[in-house]
Amino acid sequence: MIKRQDKDIKDAGMQTMLAHYGDETFHGAVVPPVFINTLFAFDSYEAFQRSQWQEEAFYYSRIANPTQQIAEKKLAALEKGEAAKLFASGMAAISSTLLHCLSQGDHVICSYPIYNGTYQMLQSYLPKFGITADFVDFRQLEQVRAAIKPNTKMLYCEGFSTFFMDVFDIPAVVEIAKTHNLLTVMDNTCATPATMRPIEWGIDIVIHSASKYLCGHSDVTAGVVISSQERMEGIANSEVVLLGATLAPLEAWLLTRGLKTFGLRMKQHAESARRIAEMLCAHPQVSRVNLPTLKQHEQYALASRQFSDNTGLFSFELHGGPKAVARMMNNLRIFRIGVSWGGFESLIYSPGLGINPEQQTRTKHEARLERTIRISVGLEDVEDLMEDLQFALEHC
Numbered sequence: 001m002i003k004r005q006d007k008d009i010k011d012a013g014m015q016t017m018l019a020h021y022g023d024e025t026f027h028g029a030v031v032p033p034v035f036i037n038t039l040f041a042f043d044s045y046e047a048f049q050r051s052q053w054q055e056e057a058f059y060y061s062r063i064a065n066p067t068q069q070i071a072e073k074k075l076a077a078l079e080k081g082e083a084a085k086l087f088a089s090g091m092a093a094i095s096s097t098l099l100h101c102l103s104q105g106d107h108v109i110c111s112y113p114i115y116n117g118t119y120q121m122l123q124s125y126l127p128k129f130g131i132t133a134d135f136v137d138f139r140q141l142e143q144v145r146a147a148i149k150p151n152t153k154m155l156y157c158e159g160f161s162t163f164f165m166d167v168f169d170i171p172a173v174v175e176i177a178k179t180h181n182l183l184t185v186m187d188n189t190c191a192t193p194a195t196m197r198p199i200e201w202g203i204d205i206v207i208h209s210a211s212k213y214l215c216g217h218s219d220v221t222a223g224v225v226i227s228s229q230e231r232m233e234g235i236a237n238s239e240v241v242l243l244g245a246t247l248a249p250l251e252a253w254l255l256t257r258g259l260k261t262f263g264l265r266m267k268q269h270a271e272s273a274r275r276i277a278e279m280l281c282a283h284p285q286v287s288r289v290n291l292p293t294l295k296q297h298e299q300y301a302l303a304s305r306q307f308s309d310n311t312g313l314f315s316f317e318l319h320g321g322p323k324a325v326a327r328m329m330n331n332l333r334i335f336r337i338g339v340s341w342g343g344f345e346s347l348i349y350s351p352g353l354g355i356n357p358e359q360q361t362r363t364k365h366e367a368r369l370e371r372t373i374r375i376s377v378g379l380e381d382v383e384d385l386m387e388d389l390q391f392a393l394e395h396c
């Protein structure tokens with residue numbers, strides 16, 4: 001009876017599922033408690049022995065905890081995957097997945113540009129273990145094919161490229177992977193399951209930094225991996241146990257609370273961001289808006305096939321270059337300057353801040369980074385955000 005009810009809720013609409021699925025109730029509490037304990041004790045030798053053959057047993061919170069499990073059930077259902085495992089950060093989820101799936105001598109083809117932590121991991125860290133990577137612009141399918149070697153094991157990608165938000169043909173890349181028997185991994189932090197679910201497109205493993213939209217309140221650092229039951233059991237029994245980058249119960253509880261409003265937040269982020277992007281498109285100081293789900297963008301046809309909407313994240317470029325970027329950022333009063341995104345608060349950042357100002361010359365790519373502003377549109381009233389941006393643009 002309870003099981004059937006749980007299944008109905010799992011297949012219900014996104015907000016209904018997030019509100020109820022996986023929640024355990026105690027004394028009729030509408031909010032599940034936090035199991036903050038590190039260990040679980042047994043009444044007898046036999047009870048411990050029996051527990052090992054039961055489907056669900058808890059021993060120690062590094063390995064599994066009921067509060068983590070509530071969030072994991074919701075996240076697996078959200079991505080239409082069989083199972084999920086939480087990690088202490090997005091990077092813990094990424095590194096644990098790479099270490100699980102790759103062995104000495106393996107080769108990875110990674111989309112580029114990619115999140116810098118992932119780039120460092122593949123470019124500088126994993127070579128210590130004899131694992132190598134090539135970085136390819138996935139818009140160029142021929143280059144993806146050309147990069148395949150006899151030891152290639154994995155295609156790793158993000159739905160939107162870092163900073164410039166370029167998209168690639170997901171089914172075409174999945175087809176290449178299937179032809180060559182390669183594992184596909186997608187970091188879906190940027191698009192979120194509100195706009196695209198990679199597993200439905202044939203991707204094998206989905207990763208998120210839950211620190212961004214999934215939590216949405218800028219108060220939890222967390223990561224999650226979603227894949228088949230079998231693969232997730234493999235990761236749970238090896239990397240979770242041995243590397244131990246587990247998410248603490250209180251953080252898992254906060255994540256579950258954030259998820260309860262995920263669908264609503266994403267709708268508002270999307271609507272506000274679209275209005276702001278359209279305003280920026282028409283502004284004389286703005287040379288380009290990098291948001292492929294916008295009609296004006298050259299990748300609109302492809303993007304709108306793959307993503308049901310935009311999120312609150314995109315970037316734009318200023319005619320005035322880095323000086324105008326600095327002036328504009330200094331003139332904003334509601335938007336704050338910060339590296340992350342996906343929270344309730346509006347943020348702004350320029351990838352040019354990663355370039356040493358003393359450096360004498362710039363490549364074309366660096367010059368573009370310097371005139372680019374990334375914007376994370378929060379949940380404030382959009383009229384206030386538009387006024388803030390308009391004022392800053394007039395004074396840059």
Ligand SMILES: *Cc1c(COP(=O)(O)O)cnc(C)c1O
Nearest residue numbers: 089090091115187189209211222
């Ligand atoms: C933030 C981010 C990460 C890293 O996540 P943390 O939770 O900060 O470790 C990975 N991938 C993408 C796309 C991100 O934006």
